[in-house]
Amino acid sequence: MLPSSFSIIVVLLFSIPSLSSSSSSSSSSELDILLQSKLLLSDPTNSLSDWDPVVNPNFCNWTGVSCSPTNTITSLSLSSLSLSGPFPHPLCLLPSLSSLSLSFNSLNSSLPSSSLLPCTSLSILDLSQNLFVGPLPSSLSSLPSLTYLDLSANNFSGPIPPSFSLFPNLQVLSLVANLITGPLPSFLSNVSTLRQLNLSYNPFSPSPIPPSFSTLSHLQTLWLSGCSLVGHIPDSLGLLSNLQDLDFSTNNLTGSIPTSLSNLSSVVQIELYSNKLSGPIPQGFGKLSSLRRIDFSMNELSGSLPDDLFDAPLIESVLVYDNQLTGEIPRGVAAARSLTDLRLFDNRLSGSLPSDFGRSSPLVLVDLSDNRLSGAIPSGICDGGALEELLLLDNLFNGSLPEGLGRCRTLTRLRLANNEISGEVPGPLWGLPHVWLIELSGNSFSGVISPSISGAANLSKLVISGNRFDGNIPPEIGALSVLYEFSAANNRLTGNLPASLSNLAELGKLDLRNNSLSGELPKGLRSWQKLSELNLANNALTGPIPPELGDLPVLNYLDLSSNALTGYIPVQLQNLKLNKFNFSNNKLSGPLPPLFAGIAYRNSFMGNPGLCPDMPGLCASRQGRTLNRHGLIWLLRSMFMLAAGILILGVVWFYCKYRNFDSSSNLIVDKPKWALTSFHKLGFSEYEIFSCLDEDNVIGSGASGKVYKAVLSNGEVVAIKKLWGASKLASDVDDGFNAEVATLGKIRHKNIVKLWCCCTYEDCKLLVYEYMPNGSLGDLLHSTKGGMLDWPTRYKIILDAAEGLSYLHHDCVPSIVHRDVKSNNILLDAEFGAKVADFGVAKAVEMSGKTPKSMSVIAGSCGYIAPEYAYTLRVNEKSDVYSFGVVILELVTGKPPVDPEFGEKDLVKWVCSTLEQKGVDNVIDPKLDSCFKEEILKVLSVGILCASSLPINRPSMRRVVTMLLEVSPLSKPKVSKDGKMSPYYYEDASSDQESVVRS
Structure with a gap:
C-alpha cells in the first residue's frame, strides 16, 4: 500500500486540470476539494490521517465529513483538531455545504472577502477560538443562506463593516473577544432576524447603547459586556418581549436602571454589574415569571431593596453587592423557594433577617457581610440542605449560633467575624467534614474548642481570635492534616500546648498570643516546615526555647x-x-548569639535580666536607667525655661544625634546642600534616613545600587535605595533615578510600590520606598521558601501584579511601559500582596497611530524579553504582557525563566514543548496541591497566551485582569442556558452562577 501522503499527491497529479479551474468553477469533484484543502492545513496531530482516498475511498466516512443520502457533502465539523494555517478556501466550492465549523484550532491568517464568496449554500459558519487577524470580511453579508456566524475569540481588528447591516437571514452574530474598534454600530438594528447579538469583550470606542436595538423584536440574547459602553440604558429596551439574556456588565453606564426592564416578560437573567449606575432598583422584577438571576453588583445604587424583588417564582440568584443600599432586606426573601445565591455584601442594609429565612430555600451561598444587620442568625438557615458558604462578617448580629449549623454538613466556609454573637459554638459544628474555613473572630463566643474538631478533615483556617473561649486546646487538633492557620489570640485558653500540634505539617501561621497557656513548647517542631508566623506572646509558657525552631525554613x-x-x-x-x-x-539568660548582639536588636531582648551582664551597652543598668530618668527631667525643665531657645536646642539635638554618622557613606550632612523631594506627607526627615545607611541594614544589592532597611523613630519601616555614585555608570544612574522619580512620583495605585521621597546630593542619590517585608517574588519563589507559596497565594500575587500593570498601561496618560517586568521586580507585603517595583527603565509611551516607540537600547532581563523587542527595539505595552506571561509561567511551574535544565530553550519554549510531549502534569510545580489543578490550568493558559511570540495574539493587561478574575475557584466562567460562555476558556461549565473573590 502506498504511503498516505504519496497517495494524495498521486490523486492530485491526475486532477490538475480540474483543480486549476476550481477557483472559477464548481466542476471539481468534492474529493479533490477536500484533498486540496488538506494540503493548505498543518495537521500536527494527524487528525485528518483518514482523509486518504487509498486507505478510505468513501470521503463521507472521513473525519468531520457529513453527507446527504446522495453522497454530497453537506457539513464539515473540524473543531478541536489542532489545525493551523490559512482558511481552507477550497471548501467554499463544495456546492451543498451548509455547515462549516473550524472552531478551537489555530488557523492564523487573515480572512479575505473573496475566499468566502463561493459559500452560497452556507447556513452555519463557526470560526471561533482561532487566531485569525485583519478586518472582518465585508462579503459575509452576501451569503444569502447564512443564519449563524460565530467569529469569537480571534484577533479580528478594525470596525464592524457597514455591510453587516445587510444580512438577509442572520439569526446569531457572535464577535466576542476580538480587537474590534470604533463605536458600537447602531446599523446592526437593521438585521431584523437577529436572535443573538454577542459583541462582548472588544475595545470599542466609548459609545452609548443604540436605542434602535429595541426594534430587534426576535432578539433573545443581547450580550454587550466589556464594550466601553457609556451613557444611560435606553428605556426602549423594555420592548424586547422575547429577550432572555440581557448583559451590559463591565462597562461605564450611568444613570438609573430603567423601570421598563421589568417589562421583559421572557427574561431569564439581567446582568448590569460593574458599571456606574445610580438611583434605586425599580419595582416590578417580582412579576417576571422566567427570571432566575439578577446581578446589579458593583454600581452606585442607593435606596432600599424593592419589596417584590424576591417574588419572582424561579429566582435563584440575587447579587446586589458593593452598592449603597439602605433599609431592610424584604421579608419575602424567606419565601423564595428557588433561591440559592444571595449576595448583598458591602452595602448599608440594616434590620434583622426573617426568622424563617432558609427553611424554604435551597440556599448554597449567602454573603451579607459589611452591612449593619442585627438580630439572631435564623435557626433554619441550613434547612435546605445545600448551604456551602455563610458569610456574615462585619455586621451587628447577636444572640447565639443556631444548633442547626452543627448539622450543616455541606458547609465549606463559615465567616462570622466582627459581630456581637455570644454563647457556645455547637459541638458538631467544630467537626463538619467539608468545612475548610471557620472564622469567628471579634465576637463574644465562650466555651471550649470541642474535641469533635478532629472530624474537620478539610479544615485549613481556624480563626477564633478576640472571643472568650477557655479551657485547653484539645489534642485532637493534631488530626487536622491540612490546617494552615490557627489563630486564637485574645481568648482565655489555659493548659499546655498539646504535643499533637507538632503533627500539623501544613501549618503556616500559629497565633495564640494573649491567653493563659502554660507549660513548655512542644517537641518535634521540625515538622513545621511551612510555618511563617509563630506568635505566643503574653502567656505563661515556661522552659527553654526549642533549638529546632532554627530549622524552620520559612519562619519570618x-x-x-x-x-x-x-x-x-x-x-x-x-x-x-x-x-x-x-x-x-x-x-532568659546567658550570651546572645553573635548575629543578635547588635544595638538594632535591643528591643527584642528587653526585660530579661539574665541577659544584661552579657550585653554591654545594650541592656542598661538600674543606675543608668535612674540617670537617664533624671536627665529627661532636666531636659524638660530646660525646655520650659529656655522656650525662646527651642530652635537652638533643636539644632544641638540634630548635631548630637548625627555626629557619629558613618563617614564611609560619603554623605555630607549639610542640610542646605541636600535636595529632598517628597511625594507623600512624611513623618521623618532626611537626616534620619542617612543614619540608617549602615552595612548591617543592607537587605539587597543589584546593578543600580544597594537597598537598606530602615526602622525610623516613629516606628515606620522604609526601604532606601542608594544608587551607585560616580564610580559606576553615572549616566545610567541618572537615567534610572530620573525614570523612577518621574514614574513613581506621579502615580498612585495599591499594586504599585509607593515612593515616599527622594534625596540628592552631588553624585549620591537616595530613593525611599515603603518597605515590603516578604521581599521579591523571585527571591521567595526560587529559594527554599518557595514551599510557603501555596496556590491561593500565587493566584493572589498574579492578580495583584496584573492589576498594577493594567493601571500603568490603561489608566496612565500617556501609558507607561515598565520594560523590566520580572519576578524580582514584584515585591510582597506582609500579607503577600504584590506590588510592581523598580521603574528605572520605565518609559511613558506616546503612541502615534499604531507605531510603537523605538528605544535606543534593550532593557529587560534574560528570559523575560519579548522576541520582537530584542531585534526591533520597538516597545509597547505588549512587551510587558510577554514578560508578565513569563512571570505567570514561573509561578505555575516553580522554575526560573532560564535554567540549565532547559538546554537552549527558555521557560516559555520549555513549557510549550513539555506540554506537547509529556503532558500538563510535568509542567505544574509539584509543590502545588492537586485540588487546585483546574484553576492552575486556566492560569497556565493565560500565561501561554500572554507569552505568545506574535504581539497581536497577546491580550491587553486589562483583558488579562478580567481573565484572571474568572479563574478564581469562587468565580466560574459565565454560561447561560443557550451555551454562552466566557470567551477566555475552552471548557464549558455546568453552572451559570458567578462568585466574587473575598479575602
Whole structure:
C-alpha cells in the first residue's frame, strides 16, 4: 500500500486540470476539494490521517465529513483538531455545504472577502477560538443562506463593516473577544432576524447603547459586556418581549436602571454589574415569571431593596453587592423557594433577617457581610440542605449560633467575624467534614474548642481570635492534616500546648498570643516546615526555647515575649531570616548569639535580666536607667525655661544625634546642600534616613545600587535605595533615578510600590520606598521558601501584579511601559500582596497611530524579553504582557525563566514543548496541591497566551485582569442556558452562577 501522503499527491497529479479551474468553477469533484484543502492545513496531530482516498475511498466516512443520502457533502465539523494555517478556501466550492465549523484550532491568517464568496449554500459558519487577524470580511453579508456566524475569540481588528447591516437571514452574530474598534454600530438594528447579538469583550470606542436595538423584536440574547459602553440604558429596551439574556456588565453606564426592564416578560437573567449606575432598583422584577438571576453588583445604587424583588417564582440568584443600599432586606426573601445565591455584601442594609429565612430555600451561598444587620442568625438557615458558604462578617448580629449549623454538613466556609454573637459554638459544628474555613473572630463566643474538631478533615483556617473561649486546646487538633492557620489570640485558653500540634505539617501561621497557656513548647517542631508566623506572646509558657525552631525554613515572624521562658537563646535561631522577632520580658539568660548582639536588636531582648551582664551597652543598668530618668527631667525643665531657645536646642539635638554618622557613606550632612523631594506627607526627615545607611541594614544589592532597611523613630519601616555614585555608570544612574522619580512620583495605585521621597546630593542619590517585608517574588519563589507559596497565594500575587500593570498601561496618560517586568521586580507585603517595583527603565509611551516607540537600547532581563523587542527595539505595552506571561509561567511551574535544565530553550519554549510531549502534569510545580489543578490550568493558559511570540495574539493587561478574575475557584466562567460562555476558556461549565473573590 502506498504511503498516505504519496497517495494524495498521486490523486492530485491526475486532477490538475480540474483543480486549476476550481477557483472559477464548481466542476471539481468534492474529493479533490477536500484533498486540496488538506494540503493548505498543518495537521500536527494527524487528525485528518483518514482523509486518504487509498486507505478510505468513501470521503463521507472521513473525519468531520457529513453527507446527504446522495453522497454530497453537506457539513464539515473540524473543531478541536489542532489545525493551523490559512482558511481552507477550497471548501467554499463544495456546492451543498451548509455547515462549516473550524472552531478551537489555530488557523492564523487573515480572512479575505473573496475566499468566502463561493459559500452560497452556507447556513452555519463557526470560526471561533482561532487566531485569525485583519478586518472582518465585508462579503459575509452576501451569503444569502447564512443564519449563524460565530467569529469569537480571534484577533479580528478594525470596525464592524457597514455591510453587516445587510444580512438577509442572520439569526446569531457572535464577535466576542476580538480587537474590534470604533463605536458600537447602531446599523446592526437593521438585521431584523437577529436572535443573538454577542459583541462582548472588544475595545470599542466609548459609545452609548443604540436605542434602535429595541426594534430587534426576535432578539433573545443581547450580550454587550466589556464594550466601553457609556451613557444611560435606553428605556426602549423594555420592548424586547422575547429577550432572555440581557448583559451590559463591565462597562461605564450611568444613570438609573430603567423601570421598563421589568417589562421583559421572557427574561431569564439581567446582568448590569460593574458599571456606574445610580438611583434605586425599580419595582416590578417580582412579576417576571422566567427570571432566575439578577446581578446589579458593583454600581452606585442607593435606596432600599424593592419589596417584590424576591417574588419572582424561579429566582435563584440575587447579587446586589458593593452598592449603597439602605433599609431592610424584604421579608419575602424567606419565601423564595428557588433561591440559592444571595449576595448583598458591602452595602448599608440594616434590620434583622426573617426568622424563617432558609427553611424554604435551597440556599448554597449567602454573603451579607459589611452591612449593619442585627438580630439572631435564623435557626433554619441550613434547612435546605445545600448551604456551602455563610458569610456574615462585619455586621451587628447577636444572640447565639443556631444548633442547626452543627448539622450543616455541606458547609465549606463559615465567616462570622466582627459581630456581637455570644454563647457556645455547637459541638458538631467544630467537626463538619467539608468545612475548610471557620472564622469567628471579634465576637463574644465562650466555651471550649470541642474535641469533635478532629472530624474537620478539610479544615485549613481556624480563626477564633478576640472571643472568650477557655479551657485547653484539645489534642485532637493534631488530626487536622491540612490546617494552615490557627489563630486564637485574645481568648482565655489555659493548659499546655498539646504535643499533637507538632503533627500539623501544613501549618503556616500559629497565633495564640494573649491567653493563659502554660507549660513548655512542644517537641518535634521540625515538622513545621511551612510555618511563617509563630506568635505566643503574653502567656505563661515556661522552659527553654526549642533549638529546632532554627530549622524552620520559612519562619519570618517569631514573638515569644511576655512569658516565663528560661535558658539560653539557641544559636540555631541565627539560621532564620526573621522580619520581626521578640523575646522580651521573659527569664532568659546567658550570651546572645553573635548575629543578635547588635544595638538594632535591643528591643527584642528587653526585660530579661539574665541577659544584661552579657550585653554591654545594650541592656542598661538600674543606675543608668535612674540617670537617664533624671536627665529627661532636666531636659524638660530646660525646655520650659529656655522656650525662646527651642530652635537652638533643636539644632544641638540634630548635631548630637548625627555626629557619629558613618563617614564611609560619603554623605555630607549639610542640610542646605541636600535636595529632598517628597511625594507623600512624611513623618521623618532626611537626616534620619542617612543614619540608617549602615552595612548591617543592607537587605539587597543589584546593578543600580544597594537597598537598606530602615526602622525610623516613629516606628515606620522604609526601604532606601542608594544608587551607585560616580564610580559606576553615572549616566545610567541618572537615567534610572530620573525614570523612577518621574514614574513613581506621579502615580498612585495599591499594586504599585509607593515612593515616599527622594534625596540628592552631588553624585549620591537616595530613593525611599515603603518597605515590603516578604521581599521579591523571585527571591521567595526560587529559594527554599518557595514551599510557603501555596496556590491561593500565587493566584493572589498574579492578580495583584496584573492589576498594577493594567493601571500603568490603561489608566496612565500617556501609558507607561515598565520594560523590566520580572519576578524580582514584584515585591510582597506582609500579607503577600504584590506590588510592581523598580521603574528605572520605565518609559511613558506616546503612541502615534499604531507605531510603537523605538528605544535606543534593550532593557529587560534574560528570559523575560519579548522576541520582537530584542531585534526591533520597538516597545509597547505588549512587551510587558510577554514578560508578565513569563512571570505567570514561573509561578505555575516553580522554575526560573532560564535554567540549565532547559538546554537552549527558555521557560516559555520549555513549557510549550513539555506540554506537547509529556503532558500538563510535568509542567505544574509539584509543590502545588492537586485540588487546585483546574484553576492552575486556566492560569497556565493565560500565561501561554500572554507569552505568545506574535504581539497581536497577546491580550491587553486589562483583558488579562478580567481573565484572571474568572479563574478564581469562587468565580466560574459565565454560561447561560443557550451555551454562552466566557470567551477566555475552552471548557464549558455546568453552572451559570458567578462568585466574587473575598479575602
